[in-house]
Amino acid sequence: MENRELWERLNMDLEKHDEFLAPLPQVFTELFLNRKNRPAAMGYFDFVVGDVHGIRVHELYAMKEAGAKVFSTFCVYVPEEIVVATGSASIGLCAGAQFTVSSGEKLLPRNLCPLIKSTMGFKLDRICPYFQVSDWVIGETTCDGKKKAWEILNEYIPTYVMDLPQKKDAKDAHLWEEEVREFASFIERETKVELSTKNLALGIQKINNKRQALKRLADLRKHNPAPIHGLDVLLINQLAFFDDPVRFAAKVNDLCDELDLRVKEGIGVAPADAPRILVTGTPQPLPAWKLHALIEQTGAVVVGEETCTGERYFKDMTEPADNVTDMLANIAKRPLKVNCACFTPNQGRLEDINSMAKNLKADAVIDFSLQFCQPYGVESYFVGREMEKGNIPFLRLESDFSSEDEGQLLTRIEALIEMVRA
Numbered sequence: 001m002e003n004r005e006l007w008e009r010l011n012m013d014l015e016k017h018d019e020f021l022a023p024l025p026q027v028f029t030e031l032f033l034n035r036k037n038r039p040a041a042m043g044y045f046d047f048v049v050g051d052v053h054g055i056r057v058h059e060l061y062a063m064k065e066a067g068a069k070v071f072s073t074f075c076v077y078v079p080e081e082i083v084v085a086t087g088s089a090s091i092g093l094c095a096g097a098q099f100t101v102s103s104g105e106k107l108l109p110r111n112l113c114p115l116i117k118s119t120m121g122f123k124l125d126r127i128c129p130y131f132q133v134s135d136w137v138i139g140e141t142t143c144d145g146k147k148k149a150w151e152i153l154n155e156y157i158p159t160y161v162m163d164l165p166q167k168k169d170a171k172d173a174h175l176w177e178e179e180v181r182e183f184a185s186f187i188e189r190e191t192k193v194e195l196s197t198k199n200l201a202l203g204i205q206k207i208n209n210k211r212q213a214l215k216r217l218a219d220l221r222k223h224n225p226a227p228i229h230g231l232d233v234l235l236i237n238q239l240a241f242f243d244d245p246v247r248f249a250a251k252v253n254d255l256c257d258e259l260d261l262r263v264k265e266g267i268g269v270a271p272a273d274a275p276r277i278l279v280t281g282t283p284q285p286l287p288a289w290k291l292h293a294l295i296e297q298t299g300a301v302v303v304g305e306e307t308c309t310g311e312r313y314f315k316d317m318t319e320p321a322d323n324v325t326d327m328l329a330n331i332a333k334r335p336l337k338v339n340c341a342c343f344t345p346n347q348g349r350l351e352d353i354n355s356m357a358k359n360l361k362a363d364a365v366i367d368f369s370l371q372f373c374q375p376y377g378v379e380s381y382f383v384g385r386e387m388e389k390g391n392i393p394f395l396r397l398e399s400d401f402s403s404e405d406e407g408q409l410l411t412r413i414e415a416l417i418e419m420v421r422a
């Protein structure tokens with residue numbers, strides 16, 4: 001089946017979809033393909049972007065024809081292991097495009113985080129085949145904006161909401177474990193597949209392997225000169241939410257093998273004295289590439305992301321167990337180690353940032369908040385104070401998915417880089 005026929009079957013707005021995708025080849029060529037010295041193994045990820053609304057959507061459609069379901073998520077707390085165990089697909093939807101924000105604003109307040117507006121806009125505009133192929137959206141009660149937006153989204157696509165606690169005490173952990181068990185029953189009902197020791201162990205293993213591969217890649221970035229551009233790694237982290245987990249892990253490991261050789265031979269994408277930047281803050285979902293592109297345009301290199309399109313997604317693994325009850329308990333434990341600003345207090349995040357800055361030998365930290373994101377915007381105060389204590393140069397930035405403020409952002413980033421170089 002051709003892509004267009006598939007998109008028609010998925011009830012997409014083809015005209016609007018063409019308009020949305022039209023600039024992508026040029027933007028991708030300028031930002032990614034034209035860069036010098038990229039690892040050859042990036043070819044796979046470039047290929048995936050080249051047909052971003054094709055091959056993988058065909059696979060998901062075929063899975064559905066064979067009786068499986070597609071569940072879409074927006075947060076790293078949703079346990080994808082459980083979905084994958086039943087033979088269904090768990091995908092993270094992209095919500096990093098300015099194109100759909102104005103449609104989202106038809107239903108949502110303008111002064112709301114662009115990630116939420118972009119998400120809503122993708123569904124209203126019917127231009128995302130991943131949204132269209134999904135049977136369910138799995139939301140969570142992380143921030144107030146998302147929590148309330150799910151109620152509206154539910155009028156367009158069935159939306160299941162997981163109740164995430166706001167603290168990490170024993171009673172909160174207990175509540176979350178119950179929530180994970182209820183989610184597991186919901187997935188069993190929907191997919192008509194019972195969770196067993198065998199299939200759940202396999203689900204855990206597949207997702208752990210994907211996380212291990214991403215962690216291996218992240219670890220290679222501590223070398224100097226940096227063996228890979230931060231922008232390329234951001235792209236890989238973004239694609240981690242879409243691709244088949246087994247194939248994806250294999251391709252990331254192939255890339256890491258190539259980077260191992262680069263490290264041995266001292267080959268890098270930037271000179272050894274290029275300023276090394278750690279980015280922290282809100283996630284940058286596909287296709288939000290602006291921040292990394294601007295930072296690297298100055299000659300600096302991004303060496304890590306303390307974000308959910310980075311370290312927070314893959315830093316912890318799910319412990320194995322020998323029965324379904326204990327496996328679900330372990331699945332519930334892993335996300336509670338993730339230090340999202342939606343939790344209070346969130347001292348663990350400051351420790352994560354400090355340890356990443358040290359391991360990656362970062363010269364400066366840029367804390368990025370999407371506009372109107374209250375949890376990360378407010379928590380930035382503590383991040384700045386912590387960096388000051390450690391004498392780590394620090395810059396706080398706030399932006400959206402548009403290109404309007406690129407000049408302003410670049411000026412501020414250049415000032416930071418000059419200071420680091422001085």
Ligand code: SF4
Binds near residue numbers: 074075076142308341
């Ligand atoms: S930043 Fe928080 S709410 Fe957003 S994806 Fe990460 S864990 Fe979920």
Ligand code: SF4
Binds near residue numbers: 113114115143145373
């Ligand atoms: S970036 Fe902030 S406001 Fe936006 S969805 Fe995530 S936590 Fe909520």
